Amino acid sequence: MQLARRIQQIPPSATLALNAKANELKAQGVDVVNFGVGEPDFETPEHIKEAAIQAIRQGFTRYTPVGGIPDLKEAVCRSFQENLGLSYRPGEIMVSCGGKHALYNLFMVLFQQGDEVVVPAPFWVSYPPMLMLAEAAPVIAPTREENGFRLTAAELKARLTPKTRGLILNSPSNPTGSVYTKKELEALAEVVLEHNLIVISDDIYDRIIFDGAAFCNLAMLGPELKARTFVLNGLSKTYAMTGWRIGYAAGPEAAITAAVNLQSQSTSNPNSIAQKAGVAALNGSQETVARMVEEFAWRRDDIHRRLLEIPGVTSTRPGGAFYIFPNFSAHFSKLTPKPGQTSSQCLAEYLLEEAQVAMVPGAEFGEDSCLRLSFATSRERIATGVDRIKEALGKLK
Numbered sequence: 001m002q003l004a005r006r007i008q009q010i011p012p013s014a015t016l017a018l019n020a021k022a023n024e025l026k027a028q029g030v031d032v033v034n035f036g037v038g039e040p041d042f043e044t045p046e047h048i049k050e051a052a053i054q055a056i057r058q059g060f061t062r063y064t065p066v067g068g069i070p071d072l073k074e075a076v077c078r079s080f081q082e083n084l085g086l087s088y089r090p091g092e093i094m095v096s097c098g099g100k101h102a103l104y105n106l107f108m109v110l111f112q113q114g115d116e117v118v119v120p121a122p123f124w125v126s127y128p129p130m131l132m133l134a135e136a137a138p139v140i141a142p143t144r145e146e147n148g149f150r151l152t153a154a155e156l157k158a159r160l161t162p163k164t165r166g167l168i169l170n171s172p173s174n175p176t177g178s179v180y181t182k183k184e185l186e187a188l189a190e191v192v193l194e195h196n197l198i199v200i201s202d203d204i205y206d207r208i209i210f211d212g213a214a215f216c217n218l219a220m221l222g223p224e225l226k227a228r229t230f231v232l233n234g235l236s237k238t239y240a241m242t243g244w245r246i247g248y249a250a251g252p253e254a255a256i257t258a259a260v261n262l263q264s265q266s267t268s269n270p271n272s273i274a275q276k277a278g279v280a281a282l283n284g285s286q287e288t289v290a291r292m293v294e295e296f297a298w299r300r301d302d303i304h305r306r307l308l309e310i311p312g313v314t315s316t317r318p319g320g321a322f323y324i325f326p327n328f329s330a331h332f333s334k335l336t337p338k339p340g341q342t343s344s345q346c347l348a349e350y351l352l353e354e355a356q357v358a359m360v361p362g363a364e365f366g367e368d369s370c371l372r373l374s375f376a377t378s379r380e381r382i383a384t385g386v387d388r389i390k391e392a393l394g395k396l397k
């Protein structure tokens, strides 16, 4: 059957595909260490589950307002105010079926054919295909490992053309764990204002931040920037709620209203029960978040140290999220990629077959020198997995 042109250029999500392959091996009884996962290995906290159960019992099972129930929007506004000092009205908030869905809605209403949108690389895998679905052109802006994979003002300027309409920033980053400092953002802000750009600030990992660092985004740098920035967040990562599918965006009301309008013609409201759980997540105790972040920080130190002990491997030290993005390129000369395969894809395949370790090739994130490991797995599995990688790399001749 002839499918629409729109979908023919869109690959399936690479990270989800890798996860599926690792799970398939596991189902066959193979002991796979899966560093591919993009979700916390923690349970959704009990008080959040309980709120969902109560919602079902109380019959909160019907359609809700498309862009989210008032108490959830209010909880989102309060959370922005308390955590970031950002003041939003409920009309400036859209709740969607996951952060990914909120992003998709935003891209569809903000960008169109002829627009260019700057995407710093390494990037989260979904940005380029989603922009292409909106018929906009993703313009990849490579960053450098020496700069912690953070985009500089000069690197941004180098990608601008008269067609540039937007910039996507993701801090803490998936896949690198990099966190922008306020000073770095101020330098980017100058370029954003000068060139009248729209910013999408993907803050989905903003609460998973280490070493007591202060989180900052472009909207926090003053009213002029807030007026052109859309802040994306959600419950998936912070509250270990990936399956519940609640994400949200905040930004200028006219665009948010348009995005809600789009949502009204596709999914309608996000799940009513999950929204009630979301109210409990945002308004309830944040103790579990603190404990999860503490554990991730320990694992970050551990996996970073272990990876650096492998000859030929370098790595930046993640400041947040639960990913690390080491550079394996010193080992690439010993590989023979298949036709059409990149070096990082070839190494990922070798390590899955030889060491039963699943990692995501950096090529999927626009940086082929590296592979991404998620440390959302136990301390013991981290130790086993990195030992196996070391041993398998040692066998490459």
Ligand SMILES: Cc1ncc(COP(=O)(O)O)c(C=O)c1O
Residues within 6 Å of the ligand: 038, 097, 098, 099, 100, 101, 124, 170, 173, 174, 202, 204, 233, 234, 235, 236, 242, 246, 247
């Ligand atoms: C950078 C980034 N943004 C957004 C999302 C979307 O998450 P969700 O749709 O579960 O809210 C993810 C999930 O992996 C992510 O890594």
